Amino acid sequence: MNQRRILIVTLMALVSCRDAPKSKALTIAVVPKGTTHEFWKAIHAGAVQAEQELNALGGDSVHVIWKGPLREDDREQQVQVVEGFTSQHVSGIVLAPLDSKALVRPVEEARAAGVPVLIMDSALESDAMVSYVATDNQKGGELAADRLGQLLNGKGNVLMLRLQEGSASTTAREDGFLKRLKDNYPGIRIVSSDQYAGVTRETAKKASENLLNRFGADLNGVFTPNETSTIGMLLALQDMGKAGKVRFVGFDASQIMVDAMRAHQLDGIAVQNPMRMGYLGVRTLVASLRRQPIERRIDTGVTMVTPEMLDLPATKDIIAPPIGKYLPGG
């Protein structure tokens, strides 16, 4: 006993331990694609908001564990995280799958082991999940196409930088964007839509620089499908002195993008509601565990925010969700 205590104290000195969940508590593991994007921080905040509300309502206490893949955006690492939670036998998992196919096996194995999984943000090609809570991504892409089409009066050269193959959510946005442009704005020419930004600002910036170098001379509009690709493109445009001269529509919101909108270097962002996604993910899974009726598909909404809308109170809650209220230091 004494040795055990020494061990615990030694490790406690290294690590700030979380409180162990109480025996009757529901333990919900929330697994994002990564942890460094502001988007995932908002999802985390939403999950914590749900945890706090559920605990305030009474009943069995709910404990949320937040754990991303060890190497960000690495499918194998995310598979291992899901497997770990399965063997830990948490009450349920809320998962944003990095790949629509690679995560099928671990999710099905989790269900077989009695751990229900709710999918959020990005689709999974399986029906083993409790529910699917996500933005209507295709609609997001269509909103972006409409915004860009109107800004350009239906003519000009447009470039789209894709994010990454296999990511269902961004692929849906890209496809929605391309289809709407083709259908409704036949005067617009797509000069490039087959290049990938990769998953970090750094890779996105490099890809953007290369594309702008190639097509920049007579380019009129740009669309990028997520936070990192939008920021990477923005940084490349700024470095090349093209920011503000090219109509630019992005996706998701972070401070640097809001600043760019105020400087009229970015003309619109399709904004999801990640905090609501994290919140509804946990609420829905807990409801299902408590055998309450739930929807199989929940749309968490997407809005086009333009520079003129920035100061409206309704916009503020979406582009700057109150993360700090739920995540200390967030």
Place this chain on the structure above:
Amino acid sequence: MLRTWIARLGPALGLVIVVLVFALLTDAPGRYLSTFNLRIVLSQTVIVALGAIGMTMIIISGGIDLSVGATIALTGVMTALGIRSGWPPSLALVAAVLAGGFVGVLNGMVITTLRVVPFIVTLGMLGIARGVAKWLAHEQTVNVPTTWMNDLLVTFPRQGWLVLPIGVWTTLALAVFVAFVLRRTVFGRRIFALGSNEAAARACGIDTNRLKVAVYACAGCLFGLTGAMQMSRLRQGDPTVANGAELDIIAAVVIGGGSLNGGEGSILGSMIGALVMAFLRNGCQQMGWPNYIQEIIIGVIIVAAVALDRARASWATSHA
């Protein structure tokens, strides 16, 4: 004799300590030590363990291979492409193993004929193999129809009598086989001789250049098999997978007592090294610790394992 046994027990003791610490810390030790969790950890270890078998051979011979992660991605993509275009899975598997071997032969040839150090050659190969993988896959993941290949690393094999996935049994069998080759055959002893003192080995009549190529080729075949396993786990060929896996694999060998100066290392030690990291990762997750804690702990363990090894070695020589 006693010394070699102490050297082998060192990493094993480390593994026992890791498992014990988490078993004591967790509020559900039954769950942590359950066969369910054990199977999951073993399946997760296969990729690093198989790679570490090949890497142990290379490191004993005094070399290093940084291209292993990229080779895994390349051969995984090739397996997936083969199956997708209608090859029998067994043929795709053989192709992956041969492709891995080919990468190894290339590494070995460049190292011996152009006299570039292995670190640089394989660093270059890391980029080449990764690039070719992305090229072959058209920068996409390659999805495959369902075949028995997909079941190699299913945590709970459909055939209950197997108990562990086929991939785990394959890894165990290969570990025993390669350990035997290294300890008991002329080829194996020559690899140790090459790593301990290349000039002396050459003076004894060993064709060191050919031996080096052979070592990289054998290890490459194992990396090819690892790639096929990785494909099986994800059920797709992913050209971006195993990014940084080379560091996990080298760490497993080093924790297991392998010396980057060559001439030292054992398969048993490397397997234990791979398990130490897998149990650490699994344990940290069960404790709900954030990722950075496990990265820090693994970093500390790598340095500590090597420092302890050196201390023990110098103690052993001064008391011999």
